[in-house]
Amino acid sequence: MNAIAPLLDLAALPGRDIPAQTMGIARLSLLDWIMCGRAGVAEPVSGILRAMAAAEGGAPQSSVFGSARAPARMAALVNGATSHALDYDDTHFAHVGHLSVGIYSAALAVGETAGASAADICAAFAIGGEAAIRIGLLLGRAHYERGFHQTATAGAFGATIAAGRLLGLDRCQMRTAIGLCATRATGLRCHFGTMGKPYNAGVAAAVGVECAQLALAGMTASDDGLLGPNGYVATHTDAPGDELAMPSGAWLLDDMKYKLHACCHGTHAMIEALKATGAALTNVAQIHLRTNPRWLTVCDIKTPRTGVEVKFSYAWLAGMALRGDATGNDRTFTDALAADPQLAEFAARVTVTGDAGLTDTQAAGDITTVDGGTLPFALDLAAPIPLDALKRSLRSKAETLLGPTGSSLCDDLSSLGGMGANTLGALLGPDL
Numbered sequence: 001m002n003a004i005a006p007l008l009d010l011a012a013l014p015g016r017d018i019p020a021q022t023m024g025i026a027r028l029s030l031l032d033w034i035m036c037g038r039a040g041v042a043e044p045v046s047g048i049l050r051a052m053a054a055a056e057g058g059a060p061q062s063s064v065f066g067s068a069r070a071p072a073r074m075a076a077l078v079n080g081a082t083s084h085a086l087d088y089d090d091t092h093f094a095h096v097g098h099l100s101v102g103i104y105s106a107a108l109a110v111g112e113t114a115g116a117s118a119a120d121i122c123a124a125f126a127i128g129g130e131a132a133i134r135i136g137l138l139l140g141r142a143h144y145e146r147g148f149h150q151t152a153t154a155g156a157f158g159a160t161i162a163a164g165r166l167l168g169l170d171r172c173q174m175r176t177a178i179g180l181c182a183t184r185a186t187g188l189r190c191h192f193g194t195m196g197k198p199y200n201a202g203v204a205a206a207v208g209v210e211c212a213q214l215a216l217a218g219m220t221a222s223d224d225g226l227l228g229p230n231g232y233v234a235t236h237t238d239a240p241g242d243e244l245a246m247p248s249g250a251w252l253l254d255d256m257k258y259k260l261h262a263c264c265h266g267t268h269a270m271i272e273a274l275k276a277t278g279a280a281l282t283n284v285a286q287i288h289l290r291t292n293p294r295w296l297t298v299c300d301i302k303t304p305r306t307g308v309e310v311k312f313s314y315a316w317l318a319g320m321a322l323r324g325d326a327t328g329n330d331r332t333f334t335d336a337l338a339a340d341p342q343l344a345e346f347a348a349r350v351t352v353t354g355d356a357g358l359t360d361t362q363a364a365g366d367i368t369t370v371d372g373g374t375l376p377f378a379l380d381l382a383a384p385i386p387l388d389a390l391k392r393s394l395r396s397k398a399e400t401l402l403g404p405t406g407s408s409l410c411d412d413l414s415s416l417g418g419m420g421a422n423t424l425g426a427l428l429g430p431d432l
Helices: 007-012 019-037 045-055 070-086 100-114 118-145 154-166 171-182 196-217 232-236 267-277 293-297 316-323 335-337 343-345 388-402 403-414 423-426
Strands: 063-064 066-068 284-291 351-352 363-368 374-380
Touching: 007 045, 007 063, 007 118, 007 154, 007 171, 007 232, 019 100, 019 118, 019 232, 019 403, 045 066, 045 196, 063 070, 063 100, 063 423, 066 070, 070 100, 100 118, 100 154, 100 196, 100 423, 118 154, 118 232, 118 293, 118 423, 154 196, 154 232, 171 196, 232 423, 267 284, 267 293, 267 374, 284 293, 284 316, 293 351, 316 343, 316 351, 343 403, 388 403
Parallel strands: 284 351
Antiparallel strands: 063 066, 284 363, 363 374
């Protein structure tokens, strides 16, 4: 029972003890989550889940992107999938996944039922996000390589802790909620490139709401479903990381990265590095890209069939970067793009190899030009970016995705002030 104690301590941490930098990141992720959700309402997976929510009905407890209110658990499901539908949301490389889509979707859904403030919801996200990262590290790379989707697995625990915090769970109830999550958290990488991937995020959010609500209602669970015998870690990884360490100074959430290209984050270092060379597509004879080996099973689709699959294709994205395509605009990634003859021809010139000497955030390689010259390229996304610079980048992203609505959204969230959960929920947008 003592192994999980640090996680319970984190879950109960007073909001005033969360560092200002970490809360700044939490507010940026709130903006990023809402803009991605509003931009994702027209995606097929979003429509399917909204239709399911409408058919099931129930108490209109919580806000839903582009739709009428729904029961908290269903709202979390729809919002988690909708905000991940474009695969354009924040990423944490240590966590090996996306945090806001599962955790904010659960936190807002529960926060509206509990009468929480927007600031409370941000604090719950910070706590839940930090917990998810720490659990992700505990599960280790072996968990991911085994085929699990950390956004949905470790992320579900973060969603549960955030929701439980907003519902006021005591220490014993929080332990129960985490134990219940251990029997519910799931999500597989085999769905990447399909609607199943954003659905995973929605499931994580819904699990968080469900487990917190059941713990509050008196449901029982094992003393430690996460770290105990036959618990989640014991059954879901062959090579667990170090013991569950909680923040003692720097918070890992501060390393959150935001997508400025509407494709898999594992491709962004390559895109930025290629753009920085100034090379033009027509002047490139060959590209040799080196990347961390884990990305080879994620974003190296050789012949994409759809616009979604293009987002996971180094070869296609390399051509787009050098051609000057608007990779920051999700509307660029149509199914017709997968049949683009120029990109299809260029893809054969791109060689991708794994290099264990590179981290998840790095890309390197060289371009051979048509006249036989060589242009080396390299970039590391881990380089820190000041909060003010991140704010400017996210405003530009919001305006690209949503037009004037994006600017208004940034203004509305510039200071949460005394904003309540329902006012925050109204920013998810009007009915379609």
